[in-house]
Amino acid sequence: MKVAITGIGIVAPPGVCKEEFWQNIKAGKSFISPITRFDASTYPSQVAGQVENLNTNPIPRRLLKKIDKFSVMALIATDQALKDASLDLAKENPYSIGIFTGNALGGWLYAETELRDLYVEGRDGVSPYLASAWFPAAPQGQISIYYGIKGYSKTVVADRASALMAIGYAAQVIGNKKIDIAFAGGTEAPVTPYALLCCSTEGSISRGPYRPFDKERNGFVIGEGAGILVLEDIEHALKRGVNIYGLITGYGTFCNGIDRIMPDPNGKGLAKALKAALDMAGYKPQDIDYICADGVGTKLGDISETRAIKEVFEKKIPVSAPKSMFGYLLGAAGAVDVIIALLAMQNSIIPPTINYQTKDPECDLDYVPNKSRPKEIKRALIISRGRGGINAVLTIERG
Amino acid sequence: MGNIEERVKKLLVKLFDMKPEEVNSEANLNDDLGMDSTEMVELVVALEKEFKIQIEDGEITNKHCVSDVVKIVENKLKQ
Numbered sequence: 001m002k003v004a005i006t007g008i009g010i011v012a013p014p015g016v017c018k019e020e021f022w023q024n025i026k027a028g029k030s031f032i033s034p035i036t037r038f039d040a041s042t043y044p045s046q047v048a049g050q051v052e053n054l055n056t057n058p059i060p061r062r063l064l065k066k067i068d069k070f071s072v073m074a075l076i077a078t079d080q081a082l083k084d085a086s087l088d089l090a091k092e093n094p095y096s097i098g099i100f101t102g103n104a105l106g107g108w109l110y111a112e113t114e115l116r117d118l119y120v121e122g123r124d125g126v127s128p129y130l131a132s133a134w135f136p137a138a139p140q141g142q143i144s145i146y147y148g149i150k151g152y153s154k155t156v157v158a159d160r161a162s163a164l165m166a167i168g169y170a171a172q173v174i175g176n177k178k179i180d181i182a183f184a185g186g187t188e189a190p191v192t193p194y195a196l197l198c199c200s201t202e203g204s205i206s207r208g209p210y211r212p213f214d215k216e217r218n219g220f221v222i223g224e225g226a227g228i229l230v231l232e233d234i235e236h237a238l239k240r241g242v243n244i245y246g247l248i249t250g251y252g253t254f255c256n257g258i259d260r261i262m263p264d265p266n267g268k269g270l271a272k273a274l275k276a277a278l279d280m281a282g283y284k285p286q287d288i289d290y291i292c293a294d295g296v297g298t299k300l301g302d303i304s305e306t307r308a309i310k311e312v313f314e315k316k317i318p319v320s321a322p323k324s325m326f327g328y329l330l331g332a333a334g335a336v337d338v339i340i341a342l343l344a345m346q347n348s349i350i351p352p353t354i355n356y357q358t359k360d361p362e363c364d365l366d367y368v369p370n371k372s373r374p375k376e377i378k379r380a381l382i383i384s385r386g387r388g389g390i391n392a393v394l395t396i397e398r399g
Numbered sequence: 400m401g402n403i404e405e406r407v408k409k410l411l412v413k414l415f416d417m418k419p420e421e422v423n424s425e426a427n428l429n430d431d432l433g434m435d436s437t438e439m440v441e442l443v444v445a446l447e448k449e450f451k452i453q454i455e456d457g458e459i460t461n462k463h464c465v466s467d468v469v470k471i472v473e474n475k476l477k478q
Contacts, residue, residue, distance in 0.1 A: 062416040066437070128440035 001280055003171040003248040004237040004399065007085025007230030008339050009077035009185075013049035013223055013326040017080060022343045024325075026372045028352045031326040032210060032221050038193050045205040048191045049223025049327030066129040067142055068107025073226035074139035074187035075146060081183060082147070085230035086242055089147055098179045099140045099153040100170035102162030102186030104331030104386070105195055107134040112194040139187050151179045157331070159386025160296070162186050163227065164334025168251035168394050170231050180236045185335030187226035196222065202261065204298055210328075212295030212321040212353055213302050213367045215360035220297040223327025227335030244399030245342045250283065252276025256389030262300050263385060267308030270383070270391040274312045277381065277393040285313045288395070289377040290350055292337045294385045295321025296328065305383065306363045318375065320368040322351040334384040338394065341380040345398050348376050403476070404469045410445055411465070422465060429461035436461070446472060
């Protein structure tokens with residue numbers, strides 16, 4: 001498989017354009033901050049990666065009140081990606097363009113505000129916009145309406161692996177010649193009272209720093225944002241003469257079939273997904289120069305991910321979890337990680353895993369601790385995993 | 400009754416961020432003002448509250464124009 005990536009759109013705590021985002025990522029800064037938009041003082045975790053002061057001017061006010069923040073961020077990221085890819089939609093067949101968005105939770109701020117009004121304030125109905133605002137396919141619908149895109153599309157809901165699976169799915173639909181162009185990625189807005197409470201209650205959320213692969217880890221910190229890529233049939237991209245950031249070359253996914261929340265301790269499902277992605281790309285393990293890890297920051301998550309990587313890769317390859325800087329963007333995370341890997345390839349710099357202090361004997365890979373590292377990257381691999389035993393792996397190479 | 404028309408128009412401008420000049424009496428709610436079915440629900444609820452009237456399902460639709468809506472409201476107020 002060879003599908004071109006020709007545009008990048010990013011809305012995330014480290015930046016709302018790729019330049020600002022990359023400057024902050026390569027500097028290894030932390031963008032986790034105390035939650036101030038609601039009273040989180042009674043919550044076990046009171047911090048998150050937050051997108052503050054988002055400029056929503058490009059979106060008409062009449063539309064803004066009908067949609068949740070997760071759709072707003074997806075629309076802004078799509079607009080960036082479209083411009084970055086120099087796409088003139090008027091010249092394209094709308095039936096040859098698709099949208100593939102990943103999302104885990106839906107638009108909970110909209111939903112829980114309405115529910116509170118209904119049950120606490122005693123209002124006798126909900127907003128007519130609620131039904132179309134909160135559901136996970138809302139961003140796909142809004143992007144489709146906003147740009148008049150009408151081709152083969154799909155929303156992928158697969159917990160934290162949603163965005164990476166959406167990108168892998170989109171690449172395959174392009175590979176099968178059903179469409180020429182896809183807007184693919186994910187969006188998530190989980191910094192809301194009910195969403196944070198649910199994540200906290202489940203027990204995977206960190207109370208302190210988010211420190212993947214560190215012995216003192218205690219879970220992940222949530223973050224909000226959206227990442228959208230323009231994927232394009234390679235012939236179509238070459239004909240347009242547009243800049244190609246990289247190529248999607250392989251994709252693999254397997255389930256564990258073991259537990260509702262916990263991964264397989266031995267990482268067997270992930271190892272199979274790693275091998276499947278490498279096979280599809282036609283790579284040997286030693287061809288990979290950088291692995292952008294899931295790095296969920298739970299004991300079993302980190303150890304099983306390390307075991308899976310060690311089962312497949314004999315050589316020590318740099319593995320980092322840049323999301324330690326800005327939080328786990330749940331259903332948007334895979335898209336942001338692909339963007340990071342593309343910018344890492346373009347700039348020959350591996351972004352670090354931050355907050356790393358104490359070595360865990362069971363996690364003994366090269367996690368690129370705390371400081372970014374210069375390295376030429378020709379091929380990279382991205383891992384996303386989710387509850388329910390979901391494992392997804394994507395490989396990319398320089399364009 | 401003239402002020403009812405003004406109140407309906409003001410409501411449309413406020414609720415849907417429309418330009419006052421586009422909300423004229425002949426403007427069709429769907430064709431000219433782009434109102435969809437969910438916006439119609441919001442409009443009906445707002446009209447009921449503004450004029451303290453009851454509007455049945457389907458009584459006002461986005462096939463109507465602004466003057467139709469004004470007439471329906473006026474008739475309800477006469478009853």
